[in-house]
Amino acid sequence: MDPSCTCELCELKELFFGNLERKYADVICSGKVEKEFSKGETIIREDTHISDFVYLKSGLVKLYKRGDDRTEQIISIAKPFDYVSLLSVFSTNLYNYSVTALEDSVTCNLKMDVIRSIVKENGPLALSLLQKMSRVADAIILDSLRIRKKHLRGRVAFLLIRFATEVYFSNEFELPLSRKEMAEYVGMTTENVIRSLSEFRKDGILKIYGKTIQIVNMKTLKSISEFG
Amino acid sequence: MDPSCTCELCELKELFFGNLERKYADVICSGKVEKEFSKGETIIREDTHISDFVYLKSGLVKLYKRGDDRTEQIISIAKPFDYVSLLSVFSTNLYNYSVTALEDSVTCNLKMDVIRSIVKENGPLALSLLQKMSRVADAIILDSLRIRKKHLRGRVAFLLIRFATEVYFSNEFELPLSRKEMAEYVGMTTENVIRSLSEFRKDGILKIYGKTIQIVNMKTLKSISEFG
DNA sequence: ATAACGATATGATAATTGTCATGTCATGAT
DNA sequence: ATCATGACATGACAATTATCATATCGTTAT
Numbered sequence: 001m002d003p004s005c006t007c008e009l010c011e012l013k014e015l016f017f018g019n020l021e022r023k024y025a026d027v028i029c030s031g032k033v034e035k036e037f038s039k040g041e042t043i044i045r046e047d048t049h050i051s052d053f054v055y056l057k058s059g060l061v062k063l064y065k066r067g068d069d070r071t072e073q074i075i076s077i078a079k080p081f082d083y084v085s086l087l088s089v090f091s092t093n094l095y096n097y098s099v100t101a102l103e104d105s106v107t108c109n110l111k112m113d114v115i116r117s118i119v120k121e122n123g124p125l126a127l128s129l130l131q132k133m134s135r136v137a138d139a140i141i142l143d144s145l146r147i148r149k150k151h152l153r154g155r156v157a158f159l160l161i162r163f164a165t166e167v168y169f170s171n172e173f174e175l176p177l178s179r180k181e182m183a184e185y186v187g188m189t190t191e192n193v194i195r196s197l198s199e200f201r202k203d204g205i206l207k208i209y210g211k212t213i214q215i216v217n218m219k220t221l222k223s224i225s226e227f228g
Numbered sequence: 229m230d231p232s233c234t235c236e237l238c239e240l241k242e243l244f245f246g247n248l249e250r251k252y253a254d255v256i257c258s259g260k261v262e263k264e265f266s267k268g269e270t271i272i273r274e275d276t277h278i279s280d281f282v283y284l285k286s287g288l289v290k291l292y293k294r295g296d297d298r299t300e301q302i303i304s305i306a307k308p309f310d311y312v313s314l315l316s317v318f319s320t321n322l323y324n325y326s327v328t329a330l331e332d333s334v335t336c337n338l339k340m341d342v343i344r345s346i347v348k349e350n351g352p353l354a355l356s357l358l359q360k361m362s363r364v365a366d367a368i369i370l371d372s373l374r375i376r377k378k379h380l381r382g383r384v385a386f387l388l389i390r391f392a393t394e395v396y397f398s399n400e401f402e403l404p405l406s407r408k409e410m411a412e413y414v415g416m417t418t419e420n421v422i423r424s425l426s427e428f429r430k431d432g433i434l435k436i437y438g439k440t441i442q443i444v445n446m447k448t449l450k451s452i453s454e455f456g
Numbered sequence: 457a458t459a460a461c462g463a464t465a466t467g468a469t470a471a472t473t474g475t476c477a478t479g480t481c482a483t484g485a486t
Numbered sequence: 487a488t489c490a491t492g493a494c495a496t497g498a499c500a501a502t503t504a505t506c507a508t509a510t511c512g513t514t515a516t
Contacts, residue, residue, distance in 0.1 A: 065370075065373055067377070073373050073376070073377070075369060075373070087362060087365060087366060087369070088362055088366050089362065090355070090358040090359045090361075090362040091359050091360075091362035091363040091366060092362075092363075092366075096366055096370065116355065119351055119354060119355050119358070120351040120352050120354075120355055121351050122351055123347055123348040123349050123350055123351050123354055124348050126347060126348075126351055126354030126355065126357075126358065127318070127344065127347050127348055127354065129354075129358060130318040130347070130354065130357060130358060130361065131318045131319050132319075133318075133358065133361055133362065133365070134315060134316060134317065134318040134319035134320075134361065135319040135320075137315060137361070137365035137368075137369075138315060138316050138319055138320075138324055140365075140369060141303060141315070141365075141368060141369065141372075142293075142324065144369075144372055145293055145301050145303070148301070148376075148415055149295070149301070151501095151502070151503090152502075152503070178462095178463065178464090179463070179464065179465090180462095180463075180464095187376055188503075188504090189503070189504055189505080190463090190464090191464095191465085191466085191503095191504080191505085191506095192502095192503065192504075194463095194464065194465060194466085195465085195466080197464095197465095198465075198466080210463095210464085210512095379471095379472075379473090380472075380473070406492095406493065406494090407493070407494065407495090408493075408494095416473075416474090417473070417474055417475085418493090418494090419473095419474080419475085419476095419495085419496085420472095420473065420474075422493095422494065422495060422496085423495085423496080425494095425495095426495075426496080438482095438493095438494085
């Protein structure tokens, strides 16, 4: 294997390389390209031709669909090694979703036709991909169902808890989303998301300094997320 | 290939057999079991151990998630050869969703461990499955986004148009869902779904005889579905 | 420095949806 | 035959959310 191909922390390594014979590993190694994106930069634009299989190495991104006017619908927030381009990639020639960096991010890109041809010759790798895709799709669908059961405040609480427990591992963090984006994710209005945050602040559940959120009363927030 | 293995109309044939050498085809053929379900019978119950890969040969089913009390959230309505157990099957040991027959249905069941082991040895088959799964997941997610953008009336209109154009291929059909199930699919209350239907009837857009729906003014219904 | 803009914030009001009560009808159980 | 039950239906009212107006603040462009 090409020694320069050292994605030490990269799940790609497990995903692909654990299942690859040397000859394929070399093909992938030599074909992979790392790309850096600053916060706010678009990584994938929907309705664009799919040429690359894109994997997130570091950073944070949003997966979303553009609307008619200036509205977007956010489908999910992805941490490193979550899917990214994994959906649609095998079913169509055009990306169905857009992806934008919420924080400075690095992706690892591989040519789709290389992936496709290697998948054909490598069952274990294919099985890994099936598992990965299955997990990603499930997570998106289940989250969406969870959110739909809640009211405004519950949705906002859910989102905050997500960031605290699964992205930043801290009760204090800087929101990677604007209020508008939070609204696009939970399917409510920007004003109403702001109102919820203000209420949480007034109730002593949160402290808010611009985009910095400190969860003071996680217990209450959790119960709001569950019921509301 | 076992000549008794004649799923003439079955997509499984294309999916598997087109990609299988004779020895694998025989394994699958001898392992497959057809099961019949009457309308209303449960095909898959969530939180149950996944042993089979289930494919819908004929009929119509709903994919849904059970709630706390007596509520369900319907995720999608599946025609023959749409996914069915395709989601979650590769990622977990327990079904994440339940599946129930909306019309008399026949499934083709294959043992998961057989599928898994064959996938490992057969790349092209794996690629077919990846494409299939990708398409199914995308359809569910995109539909869910489409529905969320609409108001009550638009959601109901959307659902009716779906049945007319993609399931029954006719402007007159018998609803396979109760009003309650329609509500569970579009994410609104049963009463409000009924109200929408009544309004459509009063406006001369539909004729309703119990579960039989006749779409009189498809053009208006479509515009309601698009805006509403 | 100033203007323009977008993000954040809040209030008033309108629109939409949910909840509860009530009633009919068809169906199946006793 | 009668009763209980659940699906369908409608109205009145409450709860929730959206829309519109307005204001502040910080940032960027000129």
